[in-house]
Amino acid sequence: MKHRALLLVDLQNDFCAGGALAVPEGDSTLDVANALIDWSKARGEAVLASQDWHPADHGSFASQHGVEPFSQGLLDGLPQTFWPDHCVQNSTGAQLHPLLNQAAISALFHKGENPEIDSYSAFFDNGQRQKTALDAWLRTHAIAELTVLGLATDYCVKFTVLDALKLGYQVNVITDGCRGVNIQAGDSAQAFMDMAGAGATLYTLADWLETQA
Ligand code: VGL
Ligand code: ZN
Numbered sequence: 001m002k003h004r005a006l007l008l009v010d011l012q013n014d015f016c017a018g019g020a021l022a023v024p025e026g027d028s029t030l031d032v033a034n035a036l037i038d039w040s041k042a043r044g045e046a047v048l049a050s051q052d053w054h055p056a057d058h059g060s061f062a063s064q065h066g067v068e069p070f071s072q073g074l075l076d077g078l079p080q081t082f083w084p085d086h087c088v089q090n091s092t093g094a095q096l097h098p099l100l101n102q103a104a105i106s107a108l109f110h111k112g113e114n115p116e117i118d119s120y121s122a123f124f125d126n127g128q129r130q131k132t133a134l135d136a137w138l139r140t141h142a143i144a145e146l147t148v149l150g151l152a153t154d155y156c157v158k159f160t161v162l163d164a165l166k167l168g169y170q171v172n173v174i175t176d177g178c179r180g181v182n183i184q185a186g187d188s189a190q191a192f193m194d195m196a197g198a199g200a201t202l203y204t205l206a207d208w209l210e211t212q213a
Contacts, residue, residue, distance in 0.1 A: 003046070004145040005145075005146055005147070006036055006045060006146075006149075007122065007160070007164075008033055009049075010052050011029060011100050012051060016030075016151075020093050021087075026152075028176075030099045030100055032149060033100060034100065036149065041104055046106050047104045048105065048109065049107075049108050049109070050122035051108055052156065053087060054112045056088050057115055058085075058112065059080075059117070060075060061086075070183055080118060087112070107137055109122055109134045110132070112125075120158070120159035122134050123167065144168075146171050147173075152181045153188040153191050158195060173200050
């Protein structure tokens with residue numbers, strides 16, 4: 001039997017209203033997430049979450065380089081957007097949003113702990129140097145299909161979905177359960193096209209509930 005899991009990407013305070021790296025309308029993903037959590041639980045499907053989890057001196061922080069947040073540079077040889085300090089380990093900003101039904105989450109995967117490299121994907125760091133425990137967890141539980149939503153569309157959702165496809169998972173993306181940073185207007189729309197082009201199937205929550213009944 002092949003199983004499916006719901007993967008909630010970085011639904012953390014710092015990416016929501018009032019957070020250090022607030023994504024426009026980030027909070028509007030929470031109702032969609034909670035609806036899908038209920039739907040998944042009712043079918044006995046696992047609910048997983050990733051959490052951006054940086055040391056206070058993480059190299060992706062603009063503050064570490066004396067540059068402006070959202071400027072571009074290099075981190076250990078890789079192109080890097082420098083971010084406001086965000087999702088510092090054990091801070092309130094790093095916690096999952098209080099409106100998320102967290103009791104339903106069976107496993108949580110941290111990423112971005114190595115100060116030398118950023119990690120947008122919940123599977124690998126940006127240099128594909130190190131892997132999180134997510135792929136092994138999914139294989140242990142015979143999960144072959146993932147339904148993904150979260151923050152931010154143009155960074156962590158996109159790279160999580162692209163890696164999942166490369167690793168051979170079937171991937172569904174719930175578009176209204178995602179919001180993007182959009183440093184450039186259209187980045188999120190482009191990210192959805194990149195995910196679909198790589199083989200992901202895009203659904204709105206309403207489409208999902210209608211087609212999966
Ligand atoms: C993210 C920028 C920096 C994300 C994480 O979760 O999309 N974006 N760190
Ligand atoms: Zn981060």
